[in-house]
Amino acid sequence: MRVLIAGRTGQLAVELMERLPRDGHLVTALEPPDLDLADSAGIAAAVEATAPDIVVNAAAYTAVDKAESQRDLAFAVNATGAGLLAAAAAARGLPFVHVSTDYVFRGDGGAPYAEDAPTDPAGVYGESKLEGERAVLAANPRSIILRTAWVCSPHGNNFVKTMLRLGAERESLSVVDDQHGAPTFAHDLADAIARLIPGLVAAPAGSDAFGIFHLTGAPWTTWHGFAAAIFEGAAQRGQRVPRLVPITTAQYPTPARRPADARLDCGRIIRVHGIHPADWRRSLSRCLAALITPPETMS
Ligand SMILES: NC(=O)C1=CN([C@@H]2O[C@H](COP(=O)(O)OP(=O)(O)OC[C@H]3O[C@@H](n4cnc5c(N)ncnc54)[C@H](OP(=O)(O)O)[C@@H]3O)[C@@H](O)[C@H]2O)C=CC1
Ligand SMILES: Cc1cn([C@H]2C[C@H](O)[C@@H](COP(=O)(O)OP(=O)(O)O[C@H]3O[C@@H](C)C(=O)[C@@H](O)[C@H]3O)O2)c(=O)[nH]c1=O
Numbered sequence: 001m002r003v004l005i006a007g008r009t010g011q012l013a014v015e016l017m018e019r020l021p022r023d024g025h026l027v028t029a030l031e032p033p034d035l036d037l038a039d040s041a042g043i044a045a046a047v048e049a050t051a052p053d054i055v056v057n058a059a060a061y062t063a064v065d066k067a068e069s070q071r072d073l074a075f076a077v078n079a080t081g082a083g084l085l086a087a088a089a090a091a092r093g094l095p096f097v098h099v100s101t102d103y104v105f106r107g108d109g110g111a112p113y114a115e116d117a118p119t120d121p122a123g124v125y126g127e128s129k130l131e132g133e134r135a136v137l138a139a140n141p142r143s144i145i146l147r148t149a150w151v152c153s154p155h156g157n158n159f160v161k162t163m164l165r166l167g168a169e170r171e172s173l174s175v176v177d178d179q180h181g182a183p184t185f186a187h188d189l190a191d192a193i194a195r196l197i198p199g200l201v202a203a204p205a206g207s208d209a210f211g212i213f214h215l216t217g218a219p220w221t222t223w224h225g226f227a228a229a230i231f232e233g234a235a236q237r238g239q240r241v242p243r244l245v246p247i248t249t250a251q252y253p254t255p256a257r258r259p260a261d262a263r264l265d266c267g268r269i270i271r272v273h274g275i276h277p278a279d280w281r282r283s284l285s286r287c288l289a290a291l292i293t294p295p296e297t298m299s
């Protein structure tokens with residue numbers, strides 16, 4: 001099948017470009033200027049020109065803090081652009097895969113969020129992603145929305161790479177221990193999308209296959225717990241690691257407010273699609289192996 005991916009250099013796009021050809025798919029991955037989600041004029045033309053069997057949106061405005069002062073751009077990409085891409089797919093009768101975030105939730109529910117739990121984002125990024133979910137579902141009834149969280153990979157910007165960089169520079173590192181969630185490796189997300197594609201292409205509008213699903217890694221942790229696992233793995237690979245200090249959100253002020261507990265209940269994707277959360281600790285090992293060059297062995 002021919003798969004059009006919006007995005008080329010982002011974490012998920014890179015993993016999809018690596019994964020989908022292994023299932024025999026022909027992949028076209030486009031980034032600006034060839035496909036710019038903030039430029040409504042060119043979106044439908046890019047889909048027409050590629051003539052795909054399915055469209056996957058792996059592009060987004062993901063700078064959570066910067067979004068607080070770039071509201072218009074965040075909404076142009078994450079809401080308007082996502083909706084137009086979904087509409088362009090619908091106009092050709094194509095299914096649409098869209099990715100959203102745990103940040104659509106406020107994070108004060110005290111229990112994992114089900115797929116139909118009420119949303120209430122605390123920041124502009126989450127608001128723009130929620131608006132994007134609505135635009136996508138309104139534009140294309142054959143859309144699947146995968147809400148995920150804490151995405152990491154050897155590529156692009158993410159928490160694993162930030163921790164390794166800061167850890168190499170500092171004696172001690174303070175990380176919030178009161179925000180709960182689950183890391184998700186882009187590789188595992190790409191694998192899930194690869195497994196979904198044949199069923200989505202075959203499924204008619206109205207099928208259970210479409211709609212909102214949650215998919216993160218497992219088990220749940222905090223950012224501090226995740227950092228501890230990163231440094232444990234880094235130390236095993238011979239890296240000098242910092243002293244890690246647990247702190248509260250109040251001790252780490254940021255422009256955007258993050259949800260305290262946006263754990264996502266992934267029950268629906270297990271029931272409908274038979275896809276289970278991957279153990280992020282295994283995926284972290286792979287990621288660290290890719291990021292940390294082993295020291296030369298003496299002979
Ligand atoms: N990263 C995370 O922790 C999480 C991500 N998600 C969602 O998962 C999806 C994939 O995220 P991820 O791969 O991590 O994101 P990245 O930030 O790694 O990649 C996003 C890509 O989108 C591109 N992009 C930005 N603006 C535009 C535009 N106007 N038109 C076309 N492309 C654009 C970026 O290009 P450039 O770099 O040049 O700006 C980048 O290549 C997104 O929908 C995101 O919201 C959900 C939960 C967590
Ligand atoms: C760098 C650093 C961060 N932190 C905190 C800040 C924040 O609460 C948490 C994570 O920081 P980050 O800035 O990497 O995370 P953030 O950019 O908020 O990550 C989010 O990105 C978007 C795109 C999503 O969709 C979310 O699922 C989530 O992955 O760790 C520390 O406590 N100490 C530190 O040294």
Ligand SMILES: [Mg+2]
Nearest residue numbers: 062063064157
């Ligand atoms: Mg970030």
